[in-house]
Amino acid sequence: MFENTIAALTNEVEKLCYLAAHVKAPHALQIQLLEEWCLxxxxxxxxxxxxxxxxxxxxLITKLENHLVFNNNSNNPQLLVSVQLTVFSNGLSHYGNGATMEDIAxxxxxxxxxxxxxxxxxxxALL
Structure with a gap:
């Protein structure tokens, strides 16, 4: 009797865990705010x-933009040096939970x- 009850409860829990698909909360990119703040x-x-x-x-951008590491012969172009430096600087300037690659991404x-x-x-390029 207890086994049937436990099995029934287990089935209910499994069903309830997957009733709704996980939907990621919408967010707005913030990197474009840097230019706005300068302007x-x-x-x-x-x-x-x-x-x-x-x-x-x-x-820093003018010193780094001609470095060979930012050039490639691929069909997929790299990000602008300014964007790469922004991502790097943002990562260096944070610590703890704000420094995860997921948060910066x-x-x-x-x-x-x-x-x-x-x-x-x-x-x-810096080295």
Missing amino acids: NDNLKKFCHKLHVDPDVFAS EWAGISVGMVYNCYCQVMI
């Missing part, structure tokens, strides 16, 4: 997100693998 002279927010002044950021609107590639390529 609207809200440098505090820019610096808070990347921990670097926009002029320093622009200088969601913030930038790219895949986790692309976040990893950005980290690698920018680090190679």
